[in-house]
Amino acid sequence: MIPMIRSVALGLVAGLGIGTALAASNASRDGILTGYAAQARAENPSFAGFSADRGRALYLGPHTGGKPETNACAACHTADPKREGRHAITGRAIKPMAVSVNPARFTDDADVEKRFSRDCPNVLGRACTAQEKGDFITFLAGQ
Amino acid sequence: MRLPAVTLAILAAITTTAAFANEMERVTPIAHAATQKECGECHMAFQPQLLPAASWGRIMDDLATHFGDNASLDPQAVVDIRAYLTSNAGRLGDGRLTRITEQRWWTREHDFRAHIWSRPDVRSKSNCTACHRDADKGLYEDN
Numbered sequence A: 001m002i003p004m005i006r007s008v009a010l011g012l013v014a015g016l017g018i019g020t021a022l023a024a025s026n027a028s029r030d031g032i033l034t035g036y037a038a039q040a041r042a043e044n045p046s047f048a049g050f051s052a053d054r055g056r057a058l059y060l061g062p063h064t065g066g067k068p069e070t071n072a073c074a075a076c077h078t079a080d081p082k083r084e085g086r087h088a089i090t091g092r093a094i095k096p097m098a099v100s101v102n103p104a105r106f107t108d109d110a111d112v113e114k115r116f117s118r119d120c121p122n123v124l125g126r127a128c129t130a131q132e133k134g135d136f137i138t139f140l141a142g143q
Numbered sequence B: 001m002r003l004p005a006v007t008l009a010i011l012a013a014i015t016t017t018a019a020f021a022n023e024m025e026r027v028t029p030i031a032h033a034a035t036q037k038e039c040g041e042c043h044m045a046f047q048p049q050l051l052p053a054a055s056w057g058r059i060m061d062d063l064a065t066h067f068g069d070n071a072s073l074d075p076q077a078v079v080d081i082r083a084y085l086t087s088n089a090g091r092l093g094d095g096r097l098t099r100i101t102e103q104r105w106w107t108r109e110h111d112f113r114a115h116i117w118s119r120p121d122v123r124s125k126s127n128c129t130a131c132h133r134d135a136d137k138g139l140y141e142d143n
Helices: A002-015 A027-043 A052-060 A109-124 A130-141 B005-023 B033-039 B053-061 B075-087 B104-109
Strands: none
Touching: A027 A109, A027 A130, A052 A130, A109 A130, B033 B075, B053 B075
16 A cells, blocks of 8 residues: 555656656665665664665775775765766776666665675675665665 | 798797787677676776687686675676686687786787876776777777
């Protein structure tokens, strides 16, 4: 019932031409977040939802434990996630992380997991928790 | 005219290397979606002809420590990409070397002073498109 109401509401909003405010909502991304929420609850019974503020702190760092040249997500993706990033070694351009300028972000679960599995060890020196992954996506979905 | 055997051998080696470099100025563009996507995420996806099959095999054997980065992929992607790269690999080159930029034909064509590589628009020897604008289409004959 709730999804139906939501899709009707989204349809109305889009029909009125003011859909941009809700552009960050996407069924695939919502599904990925739901999955991480279930994992976060399993990892930590006191899990109480994702936080964009914690996601921002994770994104900006700086952190210790990873590689010195990648001590934050922002080291490659820049402090402004709406901007294009640059690979630390190769200089290859990286598309913006902010969903508002790159709506394809966080819509392919295999890609999302692949990136976390590679980048978290580079930045933190360990894997990310499900809560960190959800916080990170929540922050960037609002950017 | 009679030339000593050693001179002939040197001439033959020079001619072979020159012909080989020539052969690399125009290679077949990548026609495999997974190779383009996965390899192209962190650097330009290098065309299979730029390395011999043995080199590609070594690279695909050890993606977890891929030139200082973790480039791990799911096992099926590894199988598919390995098959594409090795079956379309170059005819020549040193199969013990995994870096294109250490192959004899490459170093011969890129004998520049060191400061070229640290230019902000170059940064890395793997950044072919900095100078070869159509490198991602397999065209390297412009410089």
